[in-house]
Amino acid sequence: MLRLYDSLTHDVRELELRDQNRVSMYTCGPTVYDLPHLGHGRYTLVWDAVRRWLTYNGLEVDFVSNITDIDDNIINRAAREGKTEAEVAAEYEQHWWDAMDAIGVARPTHIPHATQYVAEMVELIDKLIADDVAYRTSDGVYLDVSKVEGYGGLAGQSLESLQVGARIEANLEKRSPFDFALWKAAKPGDPTWPAPFGDGRPGWHTECVVMSLGLLGPDFDLHVGGQDLRFPHHENERAQAIAAHTPFARRWAHSGWVMVGEEKMSKSLGNFTSLTDMIAKTDARAYRLLVLRSHYRSPIEVSAATIDDAERGLARLDSLARRFDVPTTWSDFARRPDGLSPRALELDAAVTLLLDDDFNTPQALALIFEAVSEANATADRGEQSDAESLALACTYLLAGMGLNLRRAESTIDEESQSLARERDAARAAKDFARSDALRDELVNKGWIVEDTAAGTSLRRAL
RNA sequence: GGCGGCGUGGCCGAGUGGUUAGGCAGGGGCCUGCAAAGCCCUCCACCCCGGUUCGAAUCCGGGCGCCGCCUCCA
Structure with a gap:
């Protein structure tokens, strides 16, 4: 059985499956407001490979990856481009799957969309308010992290020690800088959903905890993602599950950064290459x-x-x-x-x-x-x-591991094909001047020319 | 300030207390009509200073340098 480094316990340990021969695995998918970049490519490739490897070993893998189709970035882009949020989300979700297909990442077993789980999110938030672990402010509903046992586990720090480095908080209504929005109160023009605690829309961290538990059930096996989601996103998912007394992921695993020179590739630094561009080249x-x-x-x-x-x-x-x-x-x-x-x-x-x-x-x-x-x-x-x-x-x-080798070019144009046949004829006649001239011509057309038992073989030069 | 990670040969990148990582690139050879592909051989290494040890790049201590998280980010 696979052993992975667990980001919560900070050691390598074997997966312990909830259900025999069945792996339940969740990863946070993209927020669809822009093209995927190489960082998305890395984490999807890593976990795709893990998923395939588990499958190869005879396990049935339930792999859930969501689509976040409502958030500030989508709203901003929609406003800028005069489109609806749904249009923007649909457009970039399509780019996402195109890129995933191109890099050979298999489709998840389930692909929940955040906007389809709002009712369940409202239910969770309602419960957290009723249990007094969440509170309302003028702009939404927040989780009170001081009431969450072991908050900071994924960060590897206690709440007190996190506080020391916290930046100045603009929102004076929050009780702690680490309290986070479960629900954002309606603003004019934004998409909103009804809720007993005020109309609005869900916070990002709430989406993932609701969708993962909704599809995989409590106590699922493995929650994975890129390092940058470890804190605060994954920490906050976990915090909600703890606050709701629901067993959450048994294991947490995180993949590393894509670096550009000495720096992490990230949206905020703007030093990213889109996966879409890379694939084209x-x-x-x-x-x-x-x-x-x-x-x-x-x-x-x-x-x-x-x-x-x-x-x-x-x-x-x-x-x-x-x-x-x-x-x-x-x-x-x-x-x-x-x-x-x-x-x-x-x-x-x-x-x-x-x-x-x-x-x-x-x-x-x-x-x-x-x-x-x-x-x-x-x-x-x-x-x-x-x-x-x-x-x-x-x-x-x-x-x-998802790496499929290839034999030959699937498409060789007719002209090249016939040059190759001519070359074979010239070689058979030992007319090497002629065969070399034909080879040069093929090379100029971008082919690597090789002699095989079956005659001239062509493949694309890098 | 707190927490975590890293420093390996021309480049990328693993790993282990003593034995070639691997790939790419470079050099030589074999094969080939010549090439390509393939095969064989080969140059180049473990940030610095102490310590432990028969022996450390690998363990311990101390430096120096770099990266990340503590804020949206895969």
């Missing part, structure tokens, strides 16, 4: 490789240089798929392939051990890269069946 699988090549909790450096580097590494993996006639994609492997050689089984076991130990994808990939060399060398010696078995283990394990 790069084989999106290279980004997955880049992400998996470092530990999920470490910061990763994303630059033109590191992306190029990953693309070249990916090319090496793809060359394995070109050489061996083995299945290579997630959908090819409903379960572990049968009849693997002892060496292939050994690789599988070693990789499994590493991934189960806090999802050590970099070491697992190192083993796979070594196995790729070994498979090639084995085939060079003519031991085709052993080589193929090892290659199969590689493609199977990579697919288990």
Whole structure:
């Protein structure tokens, strides 16, 4: 069973499933008011890989990721562009899924939208007010964090110690700077929902706690997300569950930053690259490789240089798929392939051990890269069946992390196709001047030209 | 101020008290009509200073430097 670093207990521990053979897993999805950036790409890739790995190991994974379709940023954008909030949300949700499809992140099992859970949120807030852990102000309803046992657990600090560094609070009605809005009172022009404590709209932290518990039920297994949501967002979700006496996530796991130079990539610093742009220029699988090549909790450096580097590494993996006639994609492997050689089984076991130990994808990939060399060398010696078995283990394990290798270009234009055939004819006639001229022509058209047993093969240059 | 993390070879990036991480890039060779891909070999390392130890890049102490959180942020 997978062991992960738990952000609440601050140690690596095994998942303890609430239901046998079934994993309940939640992550906060995007607020849909802008294009997704590389940071979104990283966290979705990391947790997609974890989800797939659990699935590969025979578990059924209920994976919930919400869409926050109402918040200040959406309202502002709608006002600026003369659209409704719903239009803005729909537009950027579409961009989100386009990007997710492009990087190969599988759809969650459930995709709750915040605006469809407002009634449940109102119910929770009502209960918190009745229990006197939440209070009303002129602009909404706030949770009184001083009444929450263990507030600060995810931050790794006590409330008192958090107070020391708190910035000056503008809202004088709040009892503590860490009290947060469960409900924002209606403002003219904003979308509002009715509530016994005054019309308005839900606060962000309330959305996630209601949707996760609503779909996965109390005491679900794993709550994941990017580091920057750890505090205060996740802390505040947890605080509401505690205040409502509802068992919440059994485990918390967080993935690291995307760095640009020495700085964290973030919306507030404005130093972000949109995922949409990156995908347009790069084989999106290279980004997955880049992400998996470092530990999920470490910061990763994303630059033109590191992306190029990953693309070249990916090319090496793809060359394995070109050489061996083995299945290579997630959908090819409903379960572990049968009849693997002892060496292939050994690789599988070693990789499994590493991934189960806090999802050590970099070491697992190192083993796979070594196995790729070994498979090639084995085939060079003519031991085709052993080589193929090892290659199969590689493609199977990579697919288990969501990395699907590719064989050849799916589309080669007719002109290039015919140049390649001409070149084959010239080579057969030993007219090398002619065949080299044809190769130059193909290279100029952006192809990498390789000789294979089946004749000239073309693939796209990086 | 509090809390957390990091400092590894040209670049990215793991890891362990003694044994090659891995990838990319560089050098040499094999293969090839020549290439490409592949294979083999190879250069380059663990911020500084003490300590523990037979032995530390790995443990302890002290420095220095960097990053993050404590506010919306994946």
